[in-house]
Amino acid sequence: DCNLRCIYCYENPILNGSHCLPKAKISKEYIDRAFEIISEKIKDGSCSRTIALYGGEPFLADNYDMICYIVKKGKENKCNFSVTTNGYDIDKIFSFQITLDGVEDVQNERKPHYKNNDSFTKITENIDALLKLGFPVAVRINTDSYTISRLDELFLFFKQKGWYRYRTFAPYCALLRKDIE
Numbered sequence: 001d002c003n004l005r006c007i008y009c010y011e012n013p014i015l016n017g018s019h020c021l022p023k024a025k026i027s028k029e030y031i032d033r034a035f036e037i038i039s040e041k042i043k044d045g046s047c048s049r050t051i052a053l054y055g056g057e058p059f060l061a062d063n064y065d066m067i068c069y070i071v072k073k074g075k076e077n078k079c080n081f082s083v084t085t086n087g088y089d090i091d092k093i094f095s096f097q098i099t100l101d102g103v104e105d106v107q108n109e110r111k112p113h114y115k116n117n118d119s120f121t122k123i124t125e126n127i128d129a130l131l132k133l134g135f136p137v138a139v140r141i142n143t144d145s146y147t148i149s150r151l152d153e154l155f156l157f158f159k160q161k162g163w164y165r166y167r168t169f170a171p172y173c174a175l176l177r178k179d180i181e
Helices: 028-043 061-076 104-110 120-132 147-161
Strands: 050-053 080-085 096-100 137-143 169-175
Touching: 028 061, 050 061, 061 080, 096 120, 104 120, 104 147, 120 137, 120 147, 137 147, 147 169
Parallel strands: 050 080, 080 096, 096 137, 137 169
Antiparallel strands: none
């Protein structure tokens, strides 16, 4: 599941209930079984010790207990974690990759929060808090022909926020794979 409704989301068929995968919550039993397989693969050297958590959106409040359980099981297996998140609900959790599409009007137009349309304010407040706490934050800037023309505004925003002074701040551009009308 996800709390944003990005106009270019490749998960839209799932989020909108089409014939794709059904929405379902992962169970502790399923997690336990997955870690049995992971442990076997670690022993025979055919598996990395890095677990990637990604969406929809892994940090939804409803997922908190299962994320904690996954991290606990991962630590028992000496695993590391990477997380891809939209950054909206992270004021509940490590190293973060957070996506922004641009300054406030661009972000909120392209990635509106499902309740109030404003995802920019809370996401940027969370990035600010993570940086102040010393967490590494990679900000992925989704770019296409529209957003690239406004990158200078976003970079100025980063400068005004003082984010460039943090060695843990790493913005980068990622080209979207399909054009947006």
